[in-house]
Amino acid sequence: MEGTIISFDEVIKQYDDEEAVLKGVSFEIERGKFYTLLGPSGCGKTTILRLIAGFAEPTAGSIYLNGKVINHIPANERQVNTVFQDYALFPHLNVFENVAFGLRIKKLKKDVITQKVQEALRFVNLVGYEQRGVSEMSGGQRQRVAIARAIVNEPQVLLLDEPLSALDLKLRTEMQYILREMQQRLGITFIFVTHDQEEALAMSDWIFVMNEGRIEQSGTPNDIYDEPINRFVADFIGESNIVPGVMIEDYVVEWGGHRFECVDAGLKANEAVEVVIRPEDLEIATLEQGKLKVRVDSQLFRGVHYEICCYDESGHEWLVHSTRKVTVGSEIGLYFDPEAIHVMRFGETEEEFDRRLEAYGEVESHEE
Numbered sequence: 001m002e003g004t005i006i007s008f009d010e011v012i013k014q015y016d017d018e019e020a021v022l023k024g025v026s027f028e029i030e031r032g033k034f035y036t037l038l039g040p041s042g043c044g045k046t047t048i049l050r051l052i053a054g055f056a057e058p059t060a061g062s063i064y065l066n067g068k069v070i071n072h073i074p075a076n077e078r079q080v081n082t083v084f085q086d087y088a089l090f091p092h093l094n095v096f097e098n099v100a101f102g103l104r105i106k107k108l109k110k111d112v113i114t115q116k117v118q119e120a121l122r123f124v125n126l127v128g129y130e131q132r133g134v135s136e137m138s139g140g141q142r143q144r145v146a147i148a149r150a151i152v153n154e155p156q157v158l159l160l161d162e163p164l165s166a167l168d169l170k171l172r173t174e175m176q177y178i179l180r181e182m183q184q185r186l187g188i189t190f191i192f193v194t195h196d197q198e199e200a201l202a203m204s205d206w207i208f209v210m211n212e213g214r215i216e217q218s219g220t221p222n223d224i225y226d227e228p229i230n231r232f233v234a235d236f237i238g239e240s241n242i243v244p245g246v247m248i249e250d251y252v253v254e255w256g257g258h259r260f261e262c263v264d265a266g267l268k269a270n271e272a273v274e275v276v277i278r279p280e281d282l283e284i285a286t287l288e289q290g291k292l293k294v295r296v297d298s299q300l301f302r303g304v305h306y307e308i309c310c311y312d313e314s315g316h317e318w319l320v321h322s323t324r325k326v327t328v329g330s331e332i333g334l335y336f337d338p339e340a341i342h343v344m345r346f347g348e349t350e351e352e353f354d355r356r357l358e359a360y361g362e363v364e365s366h367e368e
């Protein structure tokens with residue numbers, strides 16, 4: 001079923017007399033997609049999950065589930081389940097009993113419970129582990145038991161609070177694939193919390209980037225990576241080179257005393273802007289071919305690429321990811337395509353950014 005399943009309308013959450021943890025958050029979640037709340041520690045991600053689950057109530061604003069306000073509906077009456085960071089499994093129970101727990105509370109018949117638990121275990125690939133104590137399992141296996149326990153209740157929404165953070169890198173990557181695949185097979189809406197930007201980019205249909213109780217930007221992983229709307233998002237999602245510049249006119253931006261062709265438009269002439277170029281979009285070139293002249297300061301081998309730190313004539317630092325090795329101390333050129341430049345307005349909000357893109361689209365279609 002398509003359509004909105006959860007929405008937040010200007011939700012504020014304040015604990016005691018302290019500064020609000022959520023400062024007016026609005027968003028819509030569509031059925032059957034994989035959403036990620038991404039942001040630094042303390043920005044309010046877990047608070048959003050707690051509000052959706054019913055473990056906390058908003059101070060102001062409304063939360064809707066299937067079109068109905070659920071601000072005061074108790075947690076056990078919402079078709080929502082949570083997988084916590086520490087899995088919250090019962091250590092003294094075996095796998096079967098951990099997964100069956102919620103069903104026993106609902107007093108379902110024994111054979112129905114067995115059938116549902118088997119189905120959930122099949123889903124997470126743990127058939128045969130029914131009698132195993134959860135304390136005798138690996139982190140990844142325990143994670144899968146926690147997921148089985150959540151999906152056995154057939155929730156409409158599954159909330160996952162940093163479920164992979166306790167795993168080592170290899171297992172985490174493996175679980176990212178498994179979770180993503182599981183979400184697509186189940187067709188349940190997943191709302192996943194992480195502070196790991198690579199994890200968010202790899203797994204999500206849609207990302208909300210949060211900072212200090214607000215959503216800074218929302219969009220597909222590509223939107224957010226390619227078109228960050230401000231310095232916070234550009235810095236938080238991947239590594240970026242950010243320089244102050246001036247928009248001369250549509251498709252021409254200037255910084256460090258040089259003008260460059262770009263693909264951005266819709267800003268005011270002579271407007272002060274910030275220019276973003278990703279390190280992997282800078283190519284090592286000769287001094288003649290390069291658009292920027294820089295001196296190589298340091299170079300680190302990172303396995304797939306070299307991470308090269310350079311400085312231009314005005315002392316600005318440029319980070320380059322390249323498979324080519326350079327000589328530290330040498331002068332080199334850096335080449336980039338006009339598409340590699342992304343121009344951001346200072347402190348632009350998401351609404352302003354959307355309006356600018358829309359206005360720009362109208363200009364484009366007039367010209368056709």
Ligand SMILES: Nc1ncnc2c1ncn2[C@@H]1O[C@H](COP(=O)(O)OP(=O)(O)OP(=O)(O)O)[C@@H](O)[C@H]1O
Pocket residue numbers: 015021039040041042043044045046047048195
């Ligand atoms: N029950 C509570 N009482 C008072 N303050 C709280 C409570 N729960 C959370 N907070 C505060 O709310 C802010 C946001 O916390 P939240 O757990 O939502 O952030 P987060 O983005 O999930 O962070 P993390 O990634 O570290 O879990 C923090 O400053 C936290 O100290």
